[in-house]
Structures are given as structure tokens and as C-alpha cells.
Amino acid sequence: MTDKYAQLVNQGLGRNVARKLGLPQPAVLRRYKPGQPLITGPIVVQGDSAAADKLAAELLAWDLDVRRHAVPREKLGAIILVLDDVARPEDLEKPVLAAGASLRDLAPGARVLTVSRPASEADSPAAAAARQGVDGFLRSLAKELRAGATGNGILLSGDVEPTSPSALAAVRFFLSGRSAFVDGQFLTVSSTDGQLPDDFDRPLAGKVAVVTGAARGIGAEIARTLHRDGATLVLVDLPAAGDHLAAVANEVKGTALQLDISRDDAGQRIIEHAVQRHRRLGIMIHNAGITRDKLLANMDHARWSSVININIAAQLRINEALLASEHFGPAPRIVSVASTSGIAGNRGQTNYAASKGGVMGMVRATAPLLAASGGTINAVAPGFIETEMTERIPFALREIARRANSLQQGGKPSDVAEAISFLASGAAGGINGEVLRVCGQNMVGA
Incomplete structure (x- = not known):
């Protein structure tokens, strides 16, 4: 089934007319093709925790262009906010506003990810407020993104770290074109089980x-x-x-x-x-x-x-x-x-x-x-x-x-x-x- 309207407003005269009239202009989404790069453009990993450093190191091992700080006016492939250590709602301001300053530099089809921990009854009221605040922030941000960019979150339960196999697999899924129509969603990684495949283009080999x-x-x-x-x-x-x-x-x-x-x-x-x-x-x-x-x-x-x-x-x-x-x-x-x-x-x-x-x-x-x-x-x-x-x-x-x-x-x-x-x-x-x-x-x- 073809969305003829989307085709019309993404080319030539139709694009210009839609822009002038303020009509919706759905972007052509970046979808997965075997052998293609995981993502195009630098990935900025923001956050001051040890987990942020570890995640950045893992992404570097995938031969990705990883930055710990954004360079103004450089087109970005992704922003990852590691918020696993937020303890009060006030802790959100610095990383969130830093990410906001880079949103205009996102390339078409870019990705924004949060990596945080779920709120639970065992948390202090302040920690639970901060962690649940990530949920509202991410879902709202996803509605602001344009040009086929998406925003999603990964929640780490218990002692799961961002470098556990399934956390890394979720990062890879959300960064890739496989998640083109997944937006404003959270996935919880509840254990350290799982094993990354030898070939990321054939993860089900032998099954x-x-x-x-x-x-x-x-x-x-x-x-x-x-x-x-x-x-x-x-x-x-x-x-x-x-x-x-x-x-x-x-x-x-x-x-x-x-x-x-x-x-x-x-x-x-x-x-x-x-x-x-x-x-x-x-x-x-x-x-x-x-x-x-x-x-x-x-x-x-x-x-x-x-x-x-x-x-x-x-x-x-x-x-x-x-x-x-x-x-x-x-x-x-x-x-x-x-x-x-x-x-x-x-x-x-x-x-x-x-x-x-x-x-x-x-x-x-x-x-x-x-x-x-x-x-x-x-x-x-x-x-x-x-x-x-x-x-x-x-x-x-x-x-x-x-x-x-x-x-x-x-x-x-x-x-x-x-x-x-x-x-x-x-x-x-x-x-x-x-x-x-x-x-x-x-x-x-x-």
C-alpha cells in the first residue's frame, strides 16, 4: 500500500506547495539495509557518570565516531543521554539543556536515546521523581523531532549496566534503521543475559x-x-x-x-x-x-x-x-x-x-x-x-x-x-x- 501524499510532498512542486501551506511533510524514514553503516554522523554521548564513559568506549569499539561533547553546527547522527545516576529532578537540567542545544544540528533520520533506570517503590521520592521525569521528557522530545529523527529510551533494572549485552543490543537497534517507526518508546533491560552476535547482519544464524x-x-x-x-x-x-x-x-x-x-x-x-x-x-x-x-x-x-x-x-x-x-x-x-x-x-x-x-x-x-x-x-x-x-x-x-x-x-x-x-x-x-x-x-x- 502506497502513501501517495507522502510521495507528493517529498519532491519538486509538491514539496514547495506543502511548505508554503504549512501542510504535514512526512519524511522519508531511514530504514535498515544489510551492510549499511549503523548510523551516519558523529554520536554524542552526554552524561557525567562512569556508565557514560563505559558506553562511549563500547561504541568506539564499533568503529563509530563518538564524541563526549558536541561541536556547534556539526551534523550529528545521534545524541545519547546517559542519565543512570540522576538522584533529584534538578539533576536533569544540565544534560537535558545540553542536548537541547544540539537538536538543531541533528541530521535527517538521526536518533536521540536516553539510558536511565526505572522508578521504583524502593527509590527515595526524589530519585523516583527524577527517574520518572526522564519518561515524560523523552516522550515529549520525541514529538518535537523532525526530518525522520526519533527518540527512544532504555531502562536498566537492578545492577544491569549500559554495557551489558542486551543494553548494547537495544542501543544498536534504536540507532539503526531497524527502528525507523519506533518512536517515543522505552525498553527495559531486566537482566545481564544475552549474547551479541558474531555478525550483526545475521543475528539469527543457526536458529x-x-x-x-x-x-x-x-x-x-x-x-x-x-x-x-x-x-x-x-x-x-x-x-x-x-x-x-x-x-x-x-x-x-x-x-x-x-x-x-x-x-x-x-x-x-x-x-x-x-x-x-x-x-x-x-x-x-x-x-x-x-x-x-x-x-x-x-x-x-x-x-x-x-x-x-x-x-x-x-x-x-x-x-x-x-x-x-x-x-x-x-x-x-x-x-x-x-x-x-x-x-x-x-x-x-x-x-x-x-x-x-x-x-x-x-x-x-x-x-x-x-x-x-x-x-x-x-x-x-x-x-x-x-x-x-x-x-x-x-x-x-x-x-x-x-x-x-x-x-x-x-x-x-x-x-x-x-x-x-x-x-x-x-x-x-x-x-x-x-x-x-x-x-x-x-x-x-x-
């Missing part, structure tokens, strides 16, 4: 991954992205989608399994197929889902039960089988596709929002069960993504949804796939029970 709902749309794009990143794939979809499923499976050199995931034995059949064809299974991507929209006053049993069964009950049954299987692992990964509808709600989607809210609850409760084996489970919550489904939205509503986020455009299926691939990687082993929104910083229902 076997299952993707449900893989015949079309976001599911097919997830399959392509995981294949590009090195995974061997088992693709699952309904028998009715068999031809499309086979085509995608052939494209990514994977195997196809025609299966209704709502069957009681779906989990066991997925495990048996993966073991028979590939001898192992390490990654489960729950993408399959349906909508049966209706105002609640007009909702019936068929619409409600079918959405709940496919979107959440099936995942619960499959996860139960995976957790009981000796073939799932080691250090397994589960990633589920949720939705911003499950966070903010959406008119006419009480069933869908309940199911996607259920996915997020499931993720939080399953996380401790997987942690014991070094595994993780996380969710990705897309906002407005350019798909066949959103193409059916009436024109006016579709345009409002597209422009009502900080990046003033819809995301692409590849944006969802990039976030999933990151969370499925070995490097993300310290990120568990999280929900990452891929929505351009909005909560429009998917």
Missing part, C-alpha cells in the same frame, strides 16, 4: 523459527526479515491460504505447514514438524490474528469467540505445548504480535482489543516461566501499518490515522518485522516480558 499467519501481509514480511537475518523457517497458515503460504515458503527457503492454529493439538503438530524437518525449534512468532469488528451492542457469539480463540487462546495452548517440550530451546524466544488497540482501545473492536490486551497480559505472566531456561517472551504492538486491512479504511479516517503520529505517516510491515527479529535474537536475552510499540508514537488502533 529455527516458526511464524504463524505467514501467507500474507505482516506475517510474510516477518518471514522475509527472519530469513534475511539468518533463520531457518517453518511457516504456518490455514489450508485455504496454502498457495500463498507455499510461495512465501519457497521464497525464504523454508517449509510450509498448513494448520488451523485453533486446533487443540496445534502446538504439538508445530513441534513435530519443526523437529522432523529441522531437528530443533528455538523461536516462536505468534502473528496469526483476525478481526471481526462490531459495536458491542451488535456483537454476537461467533464474532466474539472466533477473535478470542484465534488471537489469544490459541497462543496460550501453543505456548503450553512449547514450554512442556524438550525440543524448544536452548534459550528459546517467543514474540507475539499485539496491537495498540489493546492499549488505547478502538471503537468497534471490543473483541479485538480484549484479545490483544490478553496477549500483553500473557507475555508478562509467561516471562518468569521462560526465564528459568534462559528464554524470553515479548510482544510487539503495531499502530497504523500500511496493509491490505488498513487500505479498506475509509479515505478520511485513513488519512487522519496516518498523520496522527509523531512521524506523520503509516508504518510498513517491515517495521514490525524488524522489531520482532530484534526481540527474537540471542542479543535480546535480557529483555523479557516487554511490549514494544511500533506506532510512530501514537495509539491509533491497528
Whole structure:
């Protein structure tokens, strides 16, 4: 699906007209391509703590141009504010205003990151205020950035340091084009688990991954992205989608399994197929889902039960089988596709929002069960993504949804796939029970 308006205002006469009339001018986002530089331009690491020095040293080891202080009028690729040691709200002023002085020097598609610690009941009131203040600051700053730049935050729990594997992996994800449509979001790194890959362009090499709902749309794009990143794939979809499923499976050199995931034995059949064809299974991507929209006053049993069964009950049954299987692992990964509808709600989607809210609850409760084996489970919550489904939205509503986020455009299926691939990687082993929104910083229902 093409955003023709965005194309128009980014070239020639259309650009000039939009500028004169004050119309939205969504930028062309910097998206990931294998082999490209992680980021273009210097990275300024700001902060006076020892953690800031350590993070700067790690980034230098990646052959990045790292500065501890900005040079006026030099185009910057990124600003990283290390705020792990703030103890009072007053501590925010110096680093925040220093960053503000460099915002006009950000290059198109630049990144702003905060690295801080989450507020907790164990903190002093002043420390909790300062740490929670980072949240409000970052989300507001993200709304001020322009030209495709984004702002996101990394929260370090307990004794996790910015140089732990998953913290570094999160820094790399947010700096790269993989996070193009992730804006105004925080990821919590809760443990020191995880291992950075030998090849950052193939972080899933040697892994076997299952993707449900893989015949079309976001599911097919997830399959392509995981294949590009090195995974061997088992693709699952309904028998009715068999031809499309086979085509995608052939494209990514994977195997196809025609299966209704709502069957009681779906989990066991997925495990048996993966073991028979590939001898192992390490990654489960729950993408399959349906909508049966209706105002609640007009909702019936068929619409409600079918959405709940496919979107959440099936995942619960499959996860139960995976957790009981000796073939799932080691250090397994589960990633589920949720939705911003499950966070903010959406008119006419009480069933869908309940199911996607259920996915997020499931993720939080399953996380401790997987942690014991070094595994993780996380969710990705897309906002407005350019798909066949959103193409059916009436024109006016579709345009409002597209422009009502900080990046003033819809995301692409590849944006969802990039976030999933990151969370499925070995490097993300310290990120568990999280929900990452891929929505351009909005909560429009998917």
C-alpha cells in the first residue's frame, strides 16, 4: 500500500506547495539495509557518570565516531543521554539543556536515546521523581523531532549496566534503521543475559523459527526479515491460504505447514514438524490474528469467540505445548504480535482489543516461566501499518490515522518485522516480558 501524499510532498512542486501551506511533510524514514553503516554522523554521548564513559568506549569499539561533547553546527547522527545516576529532578537540567542545544544540528533520520533506570517503590521520592521525569521528557522530545529523527529510551533494572549485552543490543537497534517507526518508546533491560552476535547482519544464524499467519501481509514480511537475518523457517497458515503460504515458503527457503492454529493439538503438530524437518525449534512468532469488528451492542457469539480463540487462546495452548517440550530451546524466544488497540482501545473492536490486551497480559505472566531456561517472551504492538486491512479504511479516517503520529505517516510491515527479529535474537536475552510499540508514537488502533 502506497502513501501517495507522502510521495507528493517529498519532491519538486509538491514539496514547495506543502511548505508554503504549512501542510504535514512526512519524511522519508531511514530504514535498515544489510551492510549499511549503523548510523551516519558523529554520536554524542552526554552524561557525567562512569556508565557514560563505559558506553562511549563500547561504541568506539564499533568503529563509530563518538564524541563526549558536541561541536556547534556539526551534523550529528545521534545524541545519547546517559542519565543512570540522576538522584533529584534538578539533576536533569544540565544534560537535558545540553542536548537541547544540539537538536538543531541533528541530521535527517538521526536518533536521540536516553539510558536511565526505572522508578521504583524502593527509590527515595526524589530519585523516583527524577527517574520518572526522564519518561515524560523523552516522550515529549520525541514529538518535537523532525526530518525522520526519533527518540527512544532504555531502562536498566537492578545492577544491569549500559554495557551489558542486551543494553548494547537495544542501543544498536534504536540507532539503526531497524527502528525507523519506533518512536517515543522505552525498553527495559531486566537482566545481564544475552549474547551479541558474531555478525550483526545475521543475528539469527543457526536458529529455527516458526511464524504463524505467514501467507500474507505482516506475517510474510516477518518471514522475509527472519530469513534475511539468518533463520531457518517453518511457516504456518490455514489450508485455504496454502498457495500463498507455499510461495512465501519457497521464497525464504523454508517449509510450509498448513494448520488451523485453533486446533487443540496445534502446538504439538508445530513441534513435530519443526523437529522432523529441522531437528530443533528455538523461536516462536505468534502473528496469526483476525478481526471481526462490531459495536458491542451488535456483537454476537461467533464474532466474539472466533477473535478470542484465534488471537489469544490459541497462543496460550501453543505456548503450553512449547514450554512442556524438550525440543524448544536452548534459550528459546517467543514474540507475539499485539496491537495498540489493546492499549488505547478502538471503537468497534471490543473483541479485538480484549484479545490483544490478553496477549500483553500473557507475555508478562509467561516471562518468569521462560526465564528459568534462559528464554524470553515479548510482544510487539503495531499502530497504523500500511496493509491490505488498513487500505479498506475509509479515505478520511485513513488519512487522519496516518498523520496522527509523531512521524506523520503509516508504518510498513517491515517495521514490525524488524522489531520482532530484534526481540527474537540471542542479543535480546535480557529483555523479557516487554511490549514494544511500533506506532510512530501514537495509539491509533491497528
